[in-house]
Amino acid sequence: MLSLPHPHPASTGPRHRKPLATTHHHRRRCTFTIAALILPGGGGTPRGSPPNGGKLILPGSSGGGGGGGRGGGLLPRTPPPTAPAQLYQPFHPPISPLPANxxxxxxxxxxxxxxxRMGRWYEYAPLVSSLFREGFxxxxxEEATGxxxxxQNRLIVASQVRDSLISDDFPEDLLHHFDSYGGPDLLYELRFLNARQRLKAARHTIAxxxxxxxxxxxxxxxxxxxxxxxxxGWDAFxxxxxxxxxAYARFRLSREAIAKENRIPVLERSLDVVETESARARVELELERAIKKAAGVEVEEPEDDVNARPAxxxxxxxxxxxxxxxxxxxxxxxxxxxxxxxxxLAPRRSKTDADLGIVEVDKGxxxxxxxxxxxxxxxxADEAVVIELADGRVLPWRSADKERVLVVANRKRKEVVDEGIYVLEKGGKLVVERGNKLLEQGISQAAAEVVTVVRPPKDEQDVISGDEWD
Structure with missing residues (x-):
C-alpha cells in the first residue's frame, strides 16, 4: 500500500483552530490508504494496473466502473492533453490614411x-480628418490653425475627388494641374458627378x-x-x-431670353464649346435664325416651334x-x-343622379x-379615362419633371387631327404624341385624345403654359 501524508497545513486552506484559551496544540499526522494510483493515459491498460479505467479509488468506494451506491467516491478523470496553444496574433490596425511624412x-x-500650410494641399488635407477622429x-x-x-470641408472633398481621378485613363501629368493652391476650388465643383463624368469634366477643365x-x-x-x-434639340447633343x-445648357438658356438680340451672345458661347458635328449644326441653325430675327427679318418657324404647339x-x-x-x-x-x-375596357358612366351625386358605371x-x-x-366625363404615367418627362413639353402624372383622355375622339395630342400604344406601353407627328407616320387613329394633364401637388406652384409644348 502507498501512504501519502496529509499536506502541510500552511499549504492548504484555512485550518480549524481551537479556542484562543488553549495555549498548546498537537500536530497530528493524517494518512489515507490508497488502493492504487493510476496516472492519466489513453488507450489500453498499463501492465500492473487494475482495469478500472484509471480512476483514483478511495476507501468506501466501489471498485466497479461507477456502479451502484453513491458515486461520490469517484474523482473525475483528468482530461487528455489538448493541442498546443496557438501563438497570440496581435491586432494590426489599418494603414494610416496620412502620408508617410x-x-x-x-x-x-x-x-x-x-x-x-506646409506641403501640397492634398498631402495635408488628410490631417483635418485625423483631427476629427481625435475629437476636434x-x-x-479653426481656432488652432486659422x-x-x-x-476644411473643401479640402476634404477635393482630396477625395482627386483620389477618384487617379487611374490609367487620367495621366499623372494632367493630375498635376490641380496641385496648385486653387486646385481644391476646381475639384470641389466636381463632387456631384460620377467617376466617368469626373474624368471627362477634369479633362475639359484642363483643356x-x-x-x-x-x-x-x-x-x-x-x-x-x-x-x-x-x-x-436634345437628340443632337x-x-x-x-x-x-x-453647349446644350447654353442652347437652352438662349431660348429663355426675352429679347431676341440677347440670344445671339449665348448661342455664340454655346458654339464655342460644342464638340460633335450634329450638335454644332443644331447650334448654328439656331444662331442663324436668331440673327435674322434680331435684324427684323421674318423667319419661317418649323412645325414643332412655339406657334404650332397645341394648348x-x-x-x-x-x-x-x-x-x-x-x-x-x-x-x-x-x-x-x-x-x-x-x-x-375601362368602365363608362351609365347613369348620374345629379341631386344626390350618385354615379353608376357599366362594369366593375x-x-x-x-x-x-x-x-x-x-x-x-362619360367617356373620360385616366392614364397613369410613372415619369412625366415622357410627355412632349420642355419643362417636364421626373414625377408621376395623370393624363385625362377622351375615348370618344380617336381620329387624329393635326392640332391635337393623343394617347396610343407603342412597344406595349401607352404613350402621348402630338397629332402632326402621328400624321407624318401615317397614323390616323389613336386610343383617345388628351384633354388635360394633372401633376401632383408640391410646395412650389408652377404652371406650364401653352407655348411650353414641343
Whole structure:
C-alpha cells in the first residue's frame, strides 16, 4: 500500500483552530490508504494496473466502473492533453490614411502643418480628418490653425475627388494641374458627378483652363443633361461629351431670353464649346435664325416651334383642392403598361343622379382617380379615362419633371387631327404624341385624345403654359 501524508497545513486552506484559551496544540499526522494510483493515459491498460479505467479509488468506494451506491467516491478523470496553444496574433490596425511624412508627427506638429500650410494641399488635407477622429470640431480646428470650416470641408472633398481621378485613363501629368493652391476650388465643383463624368469634366477643365465658376457651370450642365431627355434639340447633343453638355445648357438658356438680340451672345458661347458635328449644326441653325430675327427679318418657324404647339392645359393639384371642390369626378385609371385594350375596357358612366351625386358605371373596376370637376373634364366625363404615367418627362413639353402624372383622355375622339395630342400604344406601353407627328407616320387613329394633364401637388406652384409644348 502507498501512504501519502496529509499536506502541510500552511499549504492548504484555512485550518480549524481551537479556542484562543488553549495555549498548546498537537500536530497530528493524517494518512489515507490508497488502493492504487493510476496516472492519466489513453488507450489500453498499463501492465500492473487494475482495469478500472484509471480512476483514483478511495476507501468506501466501489471498485466497479461507477456502479451502484453513491458515486461520490469517484474523482473525475483528468482530461487528455489538448493541442498546443496557438501563438497570440496581435491586432494590426489599418494603414494610416496620412502620408508617410506626417504619420509620426504629434498633435502640436500636425496643427502647425495646417496652420502654416506646409506641403501640397492634398498631402495635408488628410490631417483635418485625423483631427476629427481625435475629437476636434471645425470650430476648434479653426481656432488652432486659422483654417475656416468652409476651407476644411473643401479640402476634404477635393482630396477625395482627386483620389477618384487617379487611374490609367487620367495621366499623372494632367493630375498635376490641380496641385496648385486653387486646385481644391476646381475639384470641389466636381463632387456631384460620377467617376466617368469626373474624368471627362477634369479633362475639359484642363483643356479650357477653366476657373471655379466655369467648372461649376460645366458640372451642373453634365448633371442636368440626362434629365432633359425629350426636350427641344436634345437628340443632337452627345451626353458622353462634356463640351456638348455645356453647349446644350447654353442652347437652352438662349431660348429663355426675352429679347431676341440677347440670344445671339449665348448661342455664340454655346458654339464655342460644342464638340460633335450634329450638335454644332443644331447650334448654328439656331444662331442663324436668331440673327435674322434680331435684324427684323421674318423667319419661317418649323412645325414643332412655339406657334404650332397645341394648348392642352397642364395643371398641378393644390393641397386640399379636392376636398374644397364643389364638384368632384371619379374616373377609371389605366396604367401605361396595361396597353390600349385596357383603355377600351375601362368602365363608362351609365347613369348620374345629379341631386344626390350618385354615379353608376357599366362594369366593375379596381383603380379610380378623384379629380375636381374642372370644366374640360366635366364635358367629357362619360367617356373620360385616366392614364397613369410613372415619369412625366415622357410627355412632349420642355419643362417636364421626373414625377408621376395623370393624363385625362377622351375615348370618344380617336381620329387624329393635326392640332391635337393623343394617347396610343407603342412597344406595349401607352404613350402621348402630338397629332402632326402621328400624321407624318401615317397614323390616323389613336386610343383617345388628351384633354388635360394633372401633376401632383408640391410646395412650389408652377404652371406650364401653352407655348411650353414641343
Amino acid at each position: 506626417f504619420r509620426n508627427l504629434d498633435l502640436t506638429e500636425r496643427l502647425a502643418v495646417l496652420r502654416d 470640431t471645425p470650430a476648434s480646428i 483654417m475656416s470650416g468652409v476651407e 479650357r483652363n477653366l476657373e471655379a465658376k466655369g467648372v461649376r457651370e460645366l458640372a451642373r450642365s453634365m448633371k442636368d443633361f440626362p434629365q432633359r431627355r425629350g426636350d427641344e 452627345d451626353r458622353h461629351s462634356a463640351g456638348d453638355c455645356l 392642352v392645359p397642364v395643371v398641378r393639384l393644390m393641397y386640399g383642392e379636392i376636398s374644397e371642390a364643389s364638384i368632384v369626378l371619379l374616373l377609371p385609371v389605366v396604367k401605361e403598361t396595361d396597353g390600349v385594350e385596357a383603355v377600351d 373596376w379596381a383603380r379610380w382617380a378623384v379629380l375636381p370637376g374642372w370644366a374640360p373634364v366635366m364635358a367629357v
